[in-house]
Structures are given as C-alpha cells and as structure tokens.
Amino acid sequence: MTIMAVPLIQLAAAAACLLVRRRQRWVVLTAWTAGLAFLVYWITVVAASGPIRETVGNWGGMGIHLIIDRPALVFLLLEQLLAGAVIAYTWRGGFRSTFYALLLVLIGTVSAVCMSMDLFNIYVLLELLTLTSFLLVAYEKRPVQIWASLKYLLLASLGMSVYLLGVALLYARVGSLDLAQVGEYLAALPAAETRWLPVAAALMTAGIAVKAGIFMFSLWLPGAHGSANSAVSALLSGLVIKVGILVLYRLSAILPIGLSLTVLGAITGITGVVYAVIETDIKKMLAFCTLSQVGYLLVGIGAGTRVASAGFLMYVLAHGMFKGLLFLAAGDAVEHAGTTIISQLRIRRREIPAVTRIALLIGSLAIAGFPFLGGFWAKDYLLAGSGVVEKGFLWLFALGTAVSFSRLLPIAVVREHRRGSMNRAVAYGLLGIGLPGVFALTGLLIPGHGWLPRGIWSQAGLSMAVIAIGTAIGWRAHGLRKIHLPRGVFRIEGSIIAILAGFFLVYSTVLIGR
C-alpha cells in the first residue's frame, strides 16, 4: 500500500471533521489510530528491508520522490506521540470542530514533509504548515494571539520566499528538484562551476531557518508559542519546529552547510537560554528555551559524525516529548493558578493538581539533562560525537537550561494533593513515561549504534553537577531578573533585519566552510 495513504487519511479526516456535526474528537482518534498502525508496520518493514521508496506521478522514473528512512521514522514517531497527547489533553476541553480539523491538517502535513525528498514539494508543504499553525495560534482569537500569528505569517512567508529563491537558483544550474539527484549532480560538478552554490545554499538555509526556530531567524517564536493555547504550543514547539530541522538535516547531506549550522546552533543555544533565564512568564520562558534547545539539534547536525547523528535523532524525540509535556503541564498550571508569572505560580502552587506538578517536575528534570531521563541520553551521544569547541558549547547550554528551569522545581514541592482530570493525566503519561525509554526507543530505530555508551556513570555525575550548579545560580541570583535585554528585535522590522543579517552570516560561513 502506498505510503501516501497516511497523510491522505489525515487530510481526509480533517475534511470529515468539518462535515460531521458532533463527535469530531472520535474522527481525530480514528485517524490517529490509523497513523499509529501504519507507523508500526513501517518500522517493521524498514527494520527488515531498509528504506521504503516511492515515486508519485511516475513518468518513467520522473516524479516526486517519497522516502521513509530511519530519520523519517523518528519524526513520525514523535508526531504520533505528541498528537496522541494533544488529543488526550483536549478531550474534555470543549474545542470546536475547526480546532480538530486544523489539528489533522497539521499532522497530515507533518507526515508528508517527513517523507518528502523533493525541494519544491517541501516548499508547498511548509507553506501549508505555516498557514495551519498561523490559524491554530490565533484559535482563541485573543488580540495578542492574532498579532503574534500575523507576525509569524509575515516572517514565515518571507522566509519561504527566500528559500524558493535558493531553489530557483539551484534548479537553473542543476535541472532537478529531487534531493538525491541534486546531491549526485553537485558531487559530479567540477569545483570551478560551483561559484553560485554558496548563494543558493545560504538562501535555502536562511529560508528554512525562519521556520526552524533559530534565534536570528525565528524571532516570531516567543510571541506565537508564548501566547497560543497550550495544546497548540506543545504541537508547535515539539513538532512544527522540528520539521524545519528535518529539512535542514536533509539539506546538510547535499549542501556544504555543516559549519553554518554549527555556528547558528551556538548562537541560538546561547542567546535563547539568556532570554529564558531572565523571562518571568512561564510560557514565554518555555518558548525561549525551545530556541536554545534547537542549538543542540543544529550542533548535532553540524558535527556530522555517526554518533552525533544518532544523538541528534534522539534529541529530536526527547525534546519533542519533554517540551510537549512542559507546555501541556504549564497550560494546566496556568488555568488552575490563574497567573502566568513563574513567581506567582510558585506562591499559588497549592491550587495546581498534583499530577500537573509532577509532570512539570519530570519535564524540567528531563530538559536539564537529569541522568537516565530523555535529555540525558541524547546529550550523552551528542557529546560523544562532537569536537572540543562544540562540547564546550553543549555544556554551556546545559548550564543555562538548568538555571532557567531551577525556578520551576519548587512548584512541585507541596504536600497537598489536589486531583487533576483524567484525560490530562493520560496526556502527561503518554509523553512522560517514554522519557527514560528514549534511548531504547531510538535504539529500536537506529540499530548498530551500540548499547550503553562508555563512561556513562561519569557522564551522569557531570550532568548532576551541572544541574546542581545551575540550580544554585537560579535560586541565588535574583539580580538576573533585573537585566534588560533588547526587545526591539521581536518587532516586525527588527526581525526582518535580523533575518537579513542572519542570511549574510550563513553566506559567509558557507564560504569559509567549503
């Protein structure tokens, strides 16, 4: 059966959601179950006989190439987990049919991007993703959300135009849009004829970076992810950002952008975490943290080694799970405590259900790299696979993350037990229980990367030390909150100028890195 079936089922279910009068959530659940069944089937097929390939519109080998390989499987698994958690979370929320329809369009598009190997197909799907997330951010129609999503649409559309410019340049010289073919042609070209390549590579990278949550490019992100409904933020931060990263990962196989990605990773990792440390609003803090966590992913792609690639895929899965968990739990906490300010949440923590507080605690520990939870395994692999400079940056990110999340830890400590709702507990369970098992889950998908890495205990000790230092800084240094960082970059004009500056940065690093 064709692999296009899954996105098609999900998109058809979206249409069905708008047609049926009631019980839309059952339609969503059915589509989700179908997706899960296909995913399990694909995992067995890929494990047995390698990637599944398919050509849509097969005119003598020409057409749009689709592939399901191991990276795609990791992203599809993440999609199923997050979608399942969001469905459980919104089960009793009184959401309208448009919400469920948009949710299904979003999942369907993400599945399609995961398997796409065609540059223009990726463009169309990313634009569809832009439109869907634009509508989802503004779903509750609060002015903040409308403004944030309008900014998002403007910047994302500009970014996709820049990407298309790059694709146009590439197509004019290479005459193909298929990723594998473009890679072959580029490898065969003599060096003298590739003077145009850095421009095209920089344009494409900069365009995708706008959607991938990288600091200089995605300055719409804190506003959009910070103001949207928590269920939406979880999907956007956990999944939609990752789709851009997957495209960058695929591009890095054929274009000379390894060094650019490492540099961008260092920048986004550090600036993101600095903003996260001084942010007082819990959801904005999580959004800034997403910007910083993308740094790990980019460094993982940029390092280019096999171990780092495994670490990258693990981090994709782990980050999607704990960031989804944190956003969902934060939304629940904000609903019960009636405030978004972290210090106020700490004061009113008695009003937050016990299960939500536990979810926040587990999420915070996992994101800070607490031993044997999701983030730890992935960081371990990333560290093992990267050079000395990258290692320094990775530890710096870890320290900053520990500082910013130390503020959430006290919320968990209270002896009263207020009962939460069942469906939310299921959502947290779906994301939280998998966290210690990320290592095993990815091991299932990427065989041959070995079992326990060497020096696991010393690594665990180091992680604990970093978390302890970070927590000490976070609890002691109150002066940090009084620092004023520039906010002008988050306005439309500032963001556009930042994107232009980012483009030139990428261009120069591509030139250096060739």
Next chain:
Amino acid sequence: MPSTGVIVAMVLLVIGIGTLVIRRDLVFKLLALGLVNSSTILLLLSLDSKRSATAPIVPPSVMENVVDPLPQALVLAAIVINFAILALALVFVMVLAERYHTTDAARIERSVEKETIR
C-alpha cells in the same frame, strides 16, 4: 550578463524588503510581501527563459525550442499559495484594525503589549 527578467526580479526584491522594513503601515507591509513573493516567481521563470523559445503549450510532436515546463508549473502553485497567505493576512489585519482603529504596526504592538500587562 543576466537577462532583463532577473534584473527586474532583483530590483523588486530589494524594493519589497526595503518597504517591509521602512513602512509601518500593515497594508503596505502586506503589499511589500506580495512584491517579494512576485519577485521570486519572476526569477524562477526568467532564470530559465530563452529569447526565441515559445511557451511549452504545444502538442508533443513539436517539442523543440520551448522553455522548460517545470518552472511554469511550480510558479502556478507558488502564486496560489501566496494568494492564500495574503488573503488570510488581510483578514487578520482587518480584525486588528477594527479593534485598535489603526493599521500602524508600532501602535498595534504598543496596544497589545499594554493589554497583556493588564
């Protein structure tokens, strides 16, 4: 020497991005976005154009001296997508304009910030 189409596309791109940064009015920003998108489409078409070639709308028997049909097909998809984006963005600008009685980006930003702090 690049063709006229490429030069025009580059000029449109620069004007578009400049307007996006300089003009504070949201309607102008959307117009500028349209300009940027159109410049991309023009570039996609003209990078591949040949002076004497005709459009690729011919029976398969005379497939000579026509331009590559693929960019033309791509451009159609891109135009439709850009139309959808502009239409949706305009609706949101309308909603904001009704609420704040202005289409000035800086003023809307200030009003929204004030509302969230309260």
